[in-house]
Amino acid sequence: MSAAHAFLQRLGERADDEPTWVAARRQAGAARFEALGFPTKRDEAWKYTDVRRIAEGEFTLADDAELDEARFAALGMPLDAHRLVFVDGVFSAALSDLTDLPDGVSIEPLTTAMRTNHEAIGGAIGRLAGVDFSPFTALNVALSEEGAVVRIGPGVVVDKPIYVVFASRANESARMSHPRVLVMAGARSQSTVVEHYAGEAGAANFTNVVSEVMLERGAIVDHYKLQEASSEDLHVASIHVEQGRDSRFTSFNLNLGGALVRTDLVTDLNAQGAETNYNGLFFVQGRQHVDNHTLVNHNAPNTFSNENYKGILNDRARGVFNGKVVVKRDSQQIEAYQNNANLLLSDRAEIDTKPELEIYADDVKCSHGATTGQLDEDAVFALRTRGIDEQMARGLLTLAFAGEVMDQVRLPGIAERVERAVAGKLPERFNLSDLVEVSDALEEA
Amino acid sequence: MASQEMEELVSREYTQGFVTDIESDTVPPGLDESTIAFISNKKGEPEWMLEWRLEAYRQWLTMTTPSWAHLDYPPIDYQAISYYSAPKKDEDRPQSLDEVDPKLLETYEKLGIPLHERAALAGVAVDAVFDSVSVTTTFKDKLAEAGVIFCSISEAIREYPELVRQYLGSVVPQGDNYFAALNSAVFTDGSFVYVPEGVECPMELSTYFRINAANTGQFERTLIVCDKRAQVSYLEGCTAPQRDENQLHAAVVELVALEDANIKYSTVQNWYPGDENGKGGIYNFVTKRGDCRGDRSKISWTQVETGSAITWKYPSCMLRGKDSVGEFYSVAVTNGRQQADTGTKMIHIGEGTRSTIISKGIAAGRSDQAYRGLVKVGPRAKNARNFTQCDSLLIGDRCGAHTFPYQEIGNNSATVEHEATTSKIGEDQLFYCKARGISEEDAVNMIVNGFCKDVFQELPMEFAVEAEALLNVTLEGAVG
Numbered sequence: 032m033s034a035a036h037a038f039l040q041r042l043g044e045r046a047d048d049e050p051t052w053v054a055a056r057r058q059a060g061a062a063r064f065e066a067l068g069f070p071t072k073r074d075e076a077w078k079y080t081d082v083r084r085i086a087e088g089e090f091t092l093a094d095d096a097e098l099d100e101a102r103f104a105a106l107g108m109p110l111d112a113h114r115l116v117f118v119d120g121v122f123s124a125a126l127s128d129l130t131d132l133p134d135g136v137s138i139e140p141l142t143t144a145m146r147t148n149h150e151a152i153g154g155a156i157g158r159l160a161g162v163d164f165s166p167f168t169a170l171n172v173a174l175s176e177e178g179a180v181v182r183i184g185p186g187v188v189v190d191k192p193i194y195v196v197f198a199s200r201a202n203e204s205a206r207m208s209h210p211r212v213l214v215m216a217g218a219r220s221q222s223t224v225v226e227h228y229a230g231e232a233g234a235a236n237f238t239n240v241v242s243e244v245m246l247e248r249g250a251i252v253d254h255y256k257l258q259e260a261s262s263e264d265l266h267v268a269s270i271h272v273e274q275g276r277d278s279r280f281t282s283f284n285l286n287l288g289g290a291l292v293r294t295d296l297v298t299d300l301n302a303q304g305a306e307t308n309y310n311g312l313f314f315v316q317g318r319q320h321v322d323n324h325t326l327v328n329h330n331a332p333n334t335f336s337n338e339n340y341k342g343i344l345n346d347r348a349r350g351v352f353n354g355k356v357v358v359k360r361d362s363q364q365i366e367a368y369q370n371n372a373n374l375l376l377s378d379r380a381e382i383d384t385k386p387e388l389e390i391y392a393d394d395v396k397c398s399h400g401a402t403t404g405q406l407d408e409d410a411v412f413a414l415r416t417r418g419i420d421e422q423m424a425r426g427l428l429t430l431a432f433a434g435e436v437m438d439q440v441r442l443p444g445i446a447e448r449v450e451r452a453v454a455g456k457l458p459e460r461f462n463l464s465d466l467v468e469v470s471d472a473l474e475e476a
Numbered sequence: 477m478a479s480q481e482m483e484e485l486v487s488r489e490y491t492q493g494f495v496t497d498i499e500s501d502t503v504p505p506g507l508d509e510s511t512i513a514f515i516s517n518k519k520g521e522p523e524w525m526l527e528w529r530l531e532a533y534r535q536w537l538t539m540t541t542p543s544w545a546h547l548d549y550p551p552i553d554y555q556a557i558s559y560y561s562a563p564k565k566d567e568d569r570p571q572s573l574d575e576v577d578p579k580l581l582e583t584y585e586k587l588g589i590p591l592h593e594r595a596a597l598a599g600v601a602v603d604a605v606f607d608s609v610s611v612t613t614t615f616k617d618k619l620a621e622a623g624v625i626f627c628s629i630s631e632a633i634r635e636y637p638e639l640v641r642q643y644l645g646s647v648v649p650q651g652d653n654y655f656a657a658l659n660s661a662v663f664t665d666g667s668f669v670y671v672p673e674g675v676e677c678p679m680e681l682s683t684y685f686r687i688n689a690a691n692t693g694q695f696e697r698t699l700i701v702c703d704k705r706a707q708v709s710y711l712e713g714c715t716a717p718q719r720d721e722n723q724l725h726a727a728v729v730e731l732v733a734l735e736d737a738n739i740k741y742s743t744v745q746n747w748y749p750g751d752e753n754g755k756g757g758i759y760n761f762v763t764k765r766g767d768c769r770g771d772r773s774k775i776s777w778t779q780v781e782t783g784s785a786i787t788w789k790y791p792s793c794m795l796r797g798k799d800s801v802g803e804f805y806s807v808a809v810t811n812g813r814q815q816a817d818t819g820t821k822m823i824h825i826g827e828g829t830r831s832t833i834i835s836k837g838i839a840a841g842r843s844d845q846a847y848r849g850l851v852k853v854g855p856r857a858k859n860a861r862n863f864t865q866c867d868s869l870l871i872g873d874r875c876g877a878h879t880f881p882y883q884e885i886g887n888n889s890a891t892v893e894h895e896a897t898t899s900k901i902g903e904d905q906l907f908y909c910k911a912r913g914i915s916e917e918d919a920v921n922m923i924v925n926g927f928c929k930d931v932f933q934e935l936p937m938e939f940a941v942e943a944e945a946l947l948n949v950t951l952e953g954a955v956g
Contacts, residue, residue, distance in 0.1 A: 375887070376888060378889065379855070383882070385880065385881060385882045386896070387881075388879045390878065395870070401893070403893075
C-alpha cells in the first residue's frame with residue numbers, strides 16, 4: 032500500500048452528511064493526490080525538502096478539541112482580538128471569542144459557514160488553491176473539514192486583529208489536520224489576520240493548511256503567519272492571495288518552530304495599482320528544517336512587489352528559500368524587489384537559496400539579491416570599542432539582523448513575542464542575560 | 477526612428493552567411509556502434525579509445541534528453557545526423573598556410589579574419605578546426621621549444637596516449653550528462669593542450685571552429701592540462717555559414733589546473749542564429765568544466781555568446797585545491813527567436829576558495845534568455861567567498877529575461893552574495909546621447925557596450941574588439 036493510499040484511508044472514516052458537491056470535490060482531491068503521490072527530491076519544488084517523515088508517519092484525525100484554559104494560555108498570545116481557536120484542527124468554541132463583531136464582519140468556523148451558507152462559501156473556497164498546486168493541497172482538499180472563514184464587507188475597517196490559533200497538543204498518538212483559511216476582504220476594507228501555529232512541547236502532529244486571501248478593489252490586508260510549533264511538529268502550508276485594483280497585501284511569515292516546515296506563498300497581482308509586500312523571518316536550530324517558497328505573479332501593469340526574507344540558522348538546521356517573481360507579457364511599469372539574507376551561526380547549518388526572476392516585459396525595474404554570511408566583523412569591532420564585550424556584540428547584531436524584518440511588524444504584541452523568542456534562541460555564548468538590558472540602554476541613549 | 481528604417485534593420489540578413497564548397501568525406505547519417513568504430517578507425521585510434529567511446533555510447537543509450545532548461549525546441553533526431561565529415565584527402569593535409577585550399581582561406585577572408593595576417597600580427601598559433609579535422613597548425617615550433625603540446629585531440633590520442641588517458645574524462649566523465657555522453661561517443665576532433673610544469677605559454681592559443689558541411693553535427697573535444705605553476709590563455713571563436721537545417725553542436729571542454737596553474741579560456745560564439753522565424757539556427761549544447769585540482773590554481777572563463785538558435789551552456793569550476801579561484805564572465809545577447817539558457821556552476825570544495833560570477837544578458841526581439849547558476853559551498857570549504865552579479869537588459873516588449881541562481885551553502889564561514897537586476901535602456905540615457913547628435917542605434921550600441929564592459933575587459937585585446945563588433949551586429953535593428 033502506497034504512502035498516499037494510507038493517508039486516504041482516513042477519507043472513509045468521515046464525511047457522511049455532506050452536500051454531494053463537497054463529496055465530489057473531496058473525491059477529486061483524493062484522486063489527484065493518489066495520482067501525484069508525495070513529492071520527492073526529484074521534484075524541482077521539493078529538491079531540498081524531504082517529506083518522508085510525513086509520508087511514512089501514521090496520523091489520525093482528532094475528534095475533540097479538549098484543551099483547558101491554562102494549557103491554552105501557555106500557547107496563545109494575549110492579543111486583544113477576535114479569536115478563533117482550533118485544537119488539532121477541531122474547532123473549540125470554548126476557547127474562541129467572537130463576541131461583539133463589528134457590522135459587516137463575519138468570522139466563522141468553516142463547518143458553520145458551510146451549514147448556513149454553503150453556496151456563498153463553496154464557490155470561493157478552492158478558487159485560488161486547486162488540487163493541482165501541489166500534492167499537499169490535493170491532500171488537503173480530500174481531507175479538510177474545518178477552518179476559518181472571514182468575510183469583511185465593503186468599506187469596513189475591522190477594529191481589532193482577527194486571531195486564528197491552531198494549537199497542536201502533545202497527544203499519545205500523532206494527529207493530523209488539514210485546515211482551510213478563507214479571507215474575503217471587500218472593497219476598501221481594512222483588516223489584520225493572524226494565523227498562529229502553536230504547539231505544546233512534545234507535540235508531534237502534522238498540519239497541512241491551505242489559506243486563501245481575496246482582496247477586492249482597494250482592500251488592505253495585513254497577514255501574519257506565526258509558526259511556533261514544537262520541535263517535533265510537521266507543518267506544510269500554502270497561502271494563496273489574489274489582489275484586485277489598488278489593493279495592498281502585506282505578509283509576515285515568521286517561523287520559529289517545527290521540525291519540518293514548508294510554506295508556499297503565492298500572490299496574483301491581477302489589476303493595476305496592486306501592491307504586495309512579503310516579509311519573512313526564520314530562526315531555526317537543532318535539526319529543524321524550514322522551506323519557504325514564494326511566488327509573485329505580476330499579471331497586470333503598474334503593480335508592485337517587495338520581498339525581504341531573513342534567515343538565521345544554528346546547529347544542524349537547514350533553511351531553504353526560493354523566491355520567484357514572474358512578470359507576464361505586457362505587464363509594463365512593474366517594480367519588483369526581492370531580497371534574501373541569511374546568517375549562519377554554526378558550521379553545520381545549511382542554506383539553499385534561489386531567488387528567481389522570470390520577466391517577459393521590458394519596462395520593468397526588477398532586482399533581487401541573496402546573501403549568506405556571518406556577522407560583519409567591523410560592526411562587532413565598532414560595538415567593542417564602545418565597551419560591549421564580544422559575545423554581547425554578536426548577540427546584539429544578530430537581533431539587529433532580525434530587526435530589519437521585525438521593525439515592519441505593526442502588531443506590538445507579535446513583535447515583542449518574536450523578538451524575545453529570537454533572543455531566547457540565541458546561543459548561550461551570546462551572553463543573553465544582559466542582552467535585553469543593554470539593548471534597552473542603547474535605545475534610551 | 478522611422479518604422480520603415482527599423483524594418484530594414486530588422487530584416488538585414490546574417491552578413492557572415494555563406495557556404496564554402498569543399499568536397500567532404502562524410503558518413504551517411506545515423507548512429508550505432510559501427511558508426512563509432514568507423515570514426516575511431518578513421519582517426520587511427522588505439523583499442524582503448526574505441527572501448528572508451530563505446531562505453532560512453534552505451535551510457536548515452538540509457539539516458540534521456542534533459543528538459544529542465546528554459547528552452548523550447550523540437551526533439552532532435554539523432555539518427556538523421558551525419559557523425560563524420562572531413563576535408564578530402566586526409567593524408568595530404570596542407571602543412572602550411574600556402575598549401576591551404578584557397579577556398580578555405582576565402583572563407584576566413586569573408587569572416588574578416590585573415591588567418592595568415594592575424595596569426596602573424598598577433599603572434600597567435602592557430603589550430604583551425606574546419607569541419608572536424610585540423611587543417612593547419614602554425615607556430616608549432618615555438619610552442620615545442622617551450623615544451624607546450626598544442627595539437628588536435630586525434631593527434632594527441634596517437635602521440636601522447638598516456639597524457640590523454642590520464643586526463644580525458646577526468647573532469648567531464650562519459651556519463652556526465654546526455655550531450656557529454658553523446659560527445660564522448662562520437663567526438664571527431666578538437667584541441668589538446670599540455671603546458672608542462674613551470675612553463676608560461678609563450679603565446680595565446682586560439683582555435684577557430686567553423687561548421688561547414690550541411691547536416692554534420694560538430695562534436696569537438698577539448699582538453700587543456702596545465703601542470704604545476706604553468707599558465708595558458710586559450711581563445712575559441714566561432715562563426716558559421718548560413719543554412720536551413722538545424723545543426724547540432726555538442727562540444728565538451730575539460731580544463732585541468734594543477735598546483736599554482738592558471739588557465740584562461742575565452743570564447744566568442746557567433747554561430748548562425750536562424751532566420752527571423754528562428755528557422756535553421758545552430759543548436760549549441762556544450763559541457764565546459766574546469767577542475768582546479770591543485771592548491772592556488774585558477775580557472776577563468778570568459779564568454780561572449782551572440783549566436784546559435786539554442787544555447788545550453790554552463791562553464792563551471794570545481795574548486796578543489798586550497799585557495800583556488802574560479803571566475804566566470806559572460807555576455808549573452810539574443811535577438812530574433814534565439815533562446816539561451818546559460819550560466820555557471822562554482823563548486824567550492826577546498827578551503828579558502830574564491831569565485832566571481834559576472835553575467836550580462838541582453839535580450840531583444842522575441843528572444844528568451846535565462847541565467848542559471850549554482851554556487852555550492854561544501855562543509856570543508858572554510859572561508860569560501862563568492863560574488864555573483866547578473867544583470868539583464870531587455871530591448872523590446874516581446875522578449876524575456878530570467879534568472880535562476882541556486883545557492884547551496886553548507887558552511888558558516890562562507891560569504892556568498894548574489895545580486896541581479898533587470899531593466900531596459902533608460903529613456904534619459906538615450907535622450908542624452910541623441911541630444912549630442914549620436915544616432916539612436918549608435919547610442920544603444922554605446923549603452924549596451926557600457927553595460928557589458930565588466931566582461932569585455934576580461935577578454936584578450938583582439939577578442940574584445942571582435943566581441944564589440946559582434947554585439948553591434950547582433951543587435952542591429954533591435955532599437956525601438
